[in-house]
Amino acid sequence: MSEQKTSKELLNELLETHYDNAMKVQSEGKLLAWCTSISPQELLETMDIYAVYPENHAAAIGARKQAPDFINYSESNGYSSDLCSYARVNLAYMDILQSEAGNIPRPDLIFCCSNICNTVLKWYENISKELNIPLIVFDTPFNHQYEVNDQCTQYIKGQLLEAIGKLEQITGRKFDHDRFREVMKISSETSKWWKKASLEAAAKPSPLNGFELFNYMAAIVCARGTVAGRDLYKLWYEELRDKAAKGLGPWKDEDEKYRVMWDGIACWPYLGLTYKTLKKYGINMVTSTYPDSWYIVYDVDDLDGMARCYSSNYVNRNLSFGADNIVDIVNKFSLDGIVFHSNRSCKLMDFRQFEIQRQVEARTGVPSIIFDGDQTDPRAFNPSQFENRIQALVEMMESRR
Template identity: 45%
Template sequence: MSVKQLSQMSAKELLAYYQAKLDEEARQAKANGKLVCWSASVAPPELCVAMDIAMVYPETHAAGIGARKGALDMLEVADRLGYNVDCCSYGRVNIGYMELLKEEAMTGKTPEVLANSPAARVPLPDLVITCNNICNTLLKWYENLAAELDIPCIIIDVPFNHTMPVSEESKAYIADQFRNAISQLEVICGRPFDYEKFHAVRQQTQRSIAQWNRIATMSQYKPSPLNGFDLFNYMALVVCARSRDYAEITFRKFADELEEKYKKGESAFKGAEKNRVAWEGIAVWPYLGHTFKTLKNQGSIMTGSAYPNIWDLTYDAEDETLHSMAEAYTRTYINTCLDNKVKVLRGIMDRGKCDGVVYHLNRSCKLMSFLNVETAELIQQANGLPYVSFDGDQTDPRNFAPAQYDTRVEALGEMMDQAAQTAGE
């Protein structure tokens, strides 16, 4: 693909192009005997990218399988291995996929389930890296990957911030782990760590994040040129390529397109947007279209979600103590106390000029569900906006009932209409 052709692509085309390219790079790396690492979605990629290791992101991969309706086959494999249906469905889909790859590697035959799966083909890892800034499940899941494949596991542990701001002691501990991971990588790769490239990768990461944040600001406009559900799709690159220019190029293009739209007075919503909602929680990937359309059909647009905002990993790339980078990776809102979580969500609702909130009670994610009641109450006390909650799951389609979702969202629509009417009187 020439530079000229790339420059002619729309953001949507760039997104698809780079996603496919990343998978291909991982496959090529494996074929050429280079290292492949499976990584938690908000673990720092800077370290591995500096060592030219090909990266694969199981959460994004599992979400993709879910969105392509291929989750059940993988979940059944995990079931057979003894994984309880109560465990995170991202984790179970990935463990199922890993098991099939393992079987293929050991027997030389591709299992039928794998051959027929809509899953993007990615290679088995040579190492894994995890970080618990979005849940402790990622510690257990990666422990198991490392054990099942007998490969090294790099851990970046970011202690839960029961008090904010992040303590200096916590930053020092995390920064020490970065240094420890560097020495682990030197041993795994069999060569000295490339500090110069590490510096350049940190700078690249910040350029990508700056463009990511630029996109998010577009939902402040009324009507909004940005449909919040698009962020769920573009998230794939902030996860998988934030330390590469792929993310920067795509996000810049998307932000430019949105700016252009805004200047022309165009809205993301076809027709008049009646009200604007915030979405709290992970998307329901197998029903992404349904969840979006139900809102759309009643005139609601999503203009605020703290979930994509998790990747606002802004830090000082010149800080050689790495404390700034440590702070960025530990301050994810679900790794902080309730007060801070509420503050972050309120800020997102304010900026998105939201009229109500949809809370996803996610069977797969205890951390993003068990504080929903308190969060909703505190936010409503502060801004008086209506909210509803629905039962769902990020990738297990059996845990989502479209009818319940529709009823709840309709109820929210009525409450928002009522509030608008009252305000207008």
């Protein structure tokens, strides 16, 4: 009997297999889709269409510090430097098709859900036109009301049904509703384990160093509808639960002094630097707004529920929800502070951030800082500004003790 693998080993294996298979499936006659990170992959999994995620891939390229090569290429083609850097990386990768961070092949179709931003609509509209391939758009209207209203739910459900028809047309195969039920069930289970694992960070000290959350996120994006994904997050949960039961913190060599959340996407090219800077001051980033983003849980066969879930991630909801959500996180995770990433790539997160910060601070008294950065473009981040802001946060957190 072989020794049981750790979740970290499983994660690495899963990602490696994910990218290896991506390069093979088309030669085996399978179709491959490029998808946005929170799209209804259940439909693709059911139709046996292989899904890859350009946002994941762009993040990996960013983390390998290779983004500038791609960004320069896109900008020389006329893409503005003010546009989302994931898009600039991916629109270049579409032509270059070679990166040190692993490769994905050109897609046969695109699966784009606007619940994360309108930017993806434009980005994928361009790829669809350039590669002359079908694009299936799931439009999830921005929820300016607190909940997803009925007309939006019916619209999204209608699009799910229309997409099934389009996929049948593209593949020439009937949609298998039994298989769909199975995938829906697995997808919801994976989401539950992902959330359960991330909630273990509420323990004091937290067994989780939140930068691991950024790493584990890659698989919740690309393996949510698979048994391997579900088992990975179940194992991760068990590991964290056991660690918490033993009272173990995030680091072996350091105690957790302050607990913060990170609002927004990571600065992938500076992942190590931001991690080390926080750790230097004993700050553990215990959570972020990510755990809830992939908490897509609904009853099997409940298409209304599925439609609502895909529109309910926090960036697609109003500011009142955004503020309530962070206040809830502050309380649940006993936070000492908040680090807001003013991410040059993400106007949808940025232009509500000042007001959210004011509301959360007024309601919780927890101090916070905002720093300038970008998810993959290294030019927008300044290490000394970051450290200065973190020092200011430490002072504020300390004065509240």
